Amino acid sequence: MDRRLPRYQLLRDQLAARIAALEWRFDEPLPTEQELAASYGLAVGTVRKAIDVLEKEGALSRFQGRGTFIRRANFDRSLLRFFRFLDARGRRQIPQGKIQSRKTKRPPAHVANALGIEAGIAALQLKRLRLIDAKPLVSEEIWLPLSRFGKLEKLPIDDFGNLLYPLYESLCGQVVARASERLTIDLANDSDIETLKLQDAGSVVVIERIAYGLDGSALEWRISRGNPGHFSYTVDIR
């Protein structure tokens, strides 16, 4: 099986394994292309092709003159790109995040399954409201495995801040590398209308997200229900 694959693919796999093993921090460069070529016994061009693949996959970023680095995903905006988060002056901004409840309890079966934890094991549940200019836009329900995020059980609610993923990293050492989202439309229920201050009994946008770490394991399950009036999404297709 391995023998048939091109060498740059084999190198890609080996580098991907070393990346998943957290061999390099975000701020330290990988070995030089020359060094990699020498240590793996390959030509530089072959090493470059392997790095090309990893760069296209989003795992690495290259900077001419500086080096090649683990890619730091910037989810600050990208994960909320389904909504127009414009403030009163029409500028894009990070919405305020307000934790509304924190509980330790058993997740529903489909959540436990998505997180890859055994049914019946407790997990951490957060409910959170996101606001722009003090107006609620999205309500979120978040589930986290206690094995990785136990420290969040005791953190004062006011210390959570507006962005969770930097907190996951600084407090729990968990880095979100990628995520998968599924978008649907649902009828607004009474809770939605009250929480999101919806005018009419219309619909809400529902986004179910699973976030994965550098090693590919599921870190977080999240469902968001948002005001459809602020929803806007653009795609180019070919």
Added chain:
Amino acid sequence: MDRRLPRYQLLRDQLAARIAALEWRFDEPLPTEQELAASYGLAVGTVRKAIDVLEKEGALSRFQGRGTFIRRANFDRSLLRFFRFLDARGRRQIPQGKIQSRKTKRPPAHVANALGIEAGIAALQLKRLRLIDAKPLVSEEIWLPLSRFGKLEKLPIDDFGNLLYPLYESLCGQVVARASERLTIDLANDSDIETLKLQDAGSVVVIERIAYGLDGSALEWRISRGNPGHFSYTVDIR
């Protein structure tokens, strides 16, 4: 502008221009990488890089042993990927398309603008319903410039078939190469409720699309209003 651009980029631009000029059909291969290298006075590796770019941009497809070809976009499913089009047996299928009206008249200003035609010039307007298992899912309003699509004015309504883009190509010689879509949510109006047979006075999914030809000019403007119950969209992000 072309100050010291890399040669593979210059070659990419030249090839892109030749592609836009329809120099090659879908079924005939481009010149060999060797031939291109010789005729442009470049190394094969440089030519490969230029073709890599065009392939990643979706303009070309390479086939080992056969050659490099103009990419034939397959919009049959991709342009309706926002909806779950499952029939009674749970299988994916192309929805039925039913032309409901065809008129020649002046388009609204924003449509004329998007199509790049002068205000006040008439265009072709189609209204079309798309159904699965005879149940309406999406209603569409389509605008086409007469300069390119004049032949559609006289085509019998029953001859339009379920897919428009193959018709654009076979009848009018217009090939859709890419498109841009903007997705929003709107409250359902009376027309939506009647046309789409919606149960409640909820919302509809609105998709505004501009489709472009191989030469980059806008070919079609389209707005679709769909049943949100069948809406589902999945994205991977990093």
Added chain:
DNA sequence: CAGTGGTCTAGACCACGCA
């Protein structure tokens, strides 16, 4: 079988970041 694109090498020089 001949011809295509795919992989790989071993160099060279260029553009950029940083000290």
Added chain:
DNA sequence: GCGTGGTCTAGACCACTGG
């Protein structure tokens, strides 16, 4: 000035397609 990644060359051989 030095080291990084970026571009480019001129070959070689491999894997696949088609007649």
